[in-house]
Amino acid sequence: MKVNIALLVSWNLHKDSSGKYYISNTHWNYLLFLSSKFSKIYLISTTSLKGTTKDNKEIVFPNIEIVKLPAISGYANAQTKVITYYKVIKSISPKVDLFYCRVPDPFSWMPALFFNKKCIMHFVGDTIDATNYNEKWSWWKKRIMIAGYYPDYLLTILAAKRNMVYTNGFHIAKRLKKFSIKSIPVISSTISEKVFNDNLPDLIHRNLPISLIYVGYIRYAKGINCLMHLCKKLNEEDVDFRFDIVGAGEMFEDLKKFVCENNLSNRVILYGYIDDKKALLQKIRESDLFFFPSLSEGSPRVVIEAMSQGIPVLTTPVGALPTTFEDCIDIRFFDFDDYNGAFSIIKEYENNRSSFVMLRDKAYIKVKENYTIEAFLGKVFSV
Template structure:
């Protein structure tokens, strides 16, 4: 005969509030985003149960402003909170947003539901909610990278840097504490982060990075046109110090001096945009470097993947870069620095750059140039590798873990 406690666990309704820290915009009832990053995974997860509610920072825009944005399918019953731009605004909006959410969560608790708050970490919203809500509320953190290292690189040399780093450390220590109390579970993007958080409590490695519709086996004809000629190198990412984009430009200049030039296409936006333009002009690299700017996710971006020979990511810090799997999905080979979870997840499928120095970056690019047949063979199997990192591949596992965690220790 089953015990009363096991019957209670079966009857318990698990309500999961899924907080996305990625702001979206709204126009005429439709939602848009600048890039698919994390909100698409949470949206898919929320569609798997009527008791899962998506929470998004949101603001309204005019129709004319949607041209450069990506339409994204979000559930109709989502909860909208005040949107923001940048870290400072995010902190300021956290307090009113958290109190707004606390009311809805307390009502759900009063209805007898078990509640989990899930979202990215370390994060100010989940930190504050963990202090405001009763101790029977649990948390699930999606850890996508080493946030402390990322913030250190972003704010290096700035007065506010020390404050920002200490604040992130406070948020991180709170996660460790909740894990030790068995009030939290950590879903880490990669095994390296899992091993860190598992020291404090329950942690599981996941990597939901791209939609299955982005995976396509393509012809290698366009790439073969460049074999033995000028290599076409692509960079896609935020134009900021931690991404190593300046070092990649230095490598491009070094290649021209060495007589081994390559064509570099840079896609992205960020704080280094103007300085990169000046550098290209000053060092007369206009014939070798194309600074495209922001390109929304979709067909146009895929065209850039398909028309290049190599994706180069000389980052100083990363979690699990989505762009690597996007390149794999298009059969594009990748050279990247061994940071974050890149070595643990992808070392068998890409070329690891020894370090971030321009010379090391150039050596890696030249290696790829001189090993074209091997790269061609490896690239042919990359779309199959990408299948392991689709949102659909991971969402059911995460849902199962959340439901089990909600009723554990009851």
């Protein structure tokens, strides 16, 4: 059956001076899968003429047409673009059988409510939840921001009631159930079946220092304060460690300042954003432990990536993780903001690596058998 689909997303494409479009490696892999499944794809995405394209991949699929949306700097800024969104969605609606709408990207409700289109609504996160966990904002600012989000949120709920809904994790599905919305939880993944290598790293015979790695946004809701406290404690307790931090975000300068002020530059290495997936996976594979202190998530893909490389994961019980993995069986959990608890687990690893090897082996098998990008996208786009 030939089906045309529109993807309404904020994937931040880059357009160069020659008119070529580039996209992150992760989303390029999504397009690769979808291009073989649908006859025609209209990629409706935020697009910028600025920014580097060196780590991105060119969009060259013959059945994908790019429809530009203006770049946005946040929720409030997006509201000023509502007319543009309306005109773009209106122009594409007659050409497609189906919309894929990524929530909470701006105006994900519009195809269903304004144009009565059949939609796949994919809740990848929760803006209100992330706002509540923003440590930088005061209680009053959080309340004001949430009040501002609510009109869009309620429209999204109305659209979801009449469409197929998927959620990144069971916790979002549970919240939607309060609105009588039936949804299907999925585990988001960027790992292809082709990248698995059963020759897993030899953690037992690795020499010191213990190599930790964090991959993700450098922002408050990702638990970066906890990460900084942990680095300081590891140093104060004379643990021989190295901490690779990969990512960018609003706290990056704060993190740089912290590393400098605490004389940690020889132990804590800030890489910024790495979009080369092969290089990133190799860096994860060379580590001993993957550390993830996030406060708010859907189903964190980087955890799946770490497990696919045979690295034990030390994380908060965030998002879909507690309903997908089991503490001390295939993952290790510590409480939110509990850097002392995380420190204790790292000391366990230092003294008894064999138990962590058994844990990572089980996690690797679970991810390989259940949580690939093919399984993930095949479920969401099973039309």
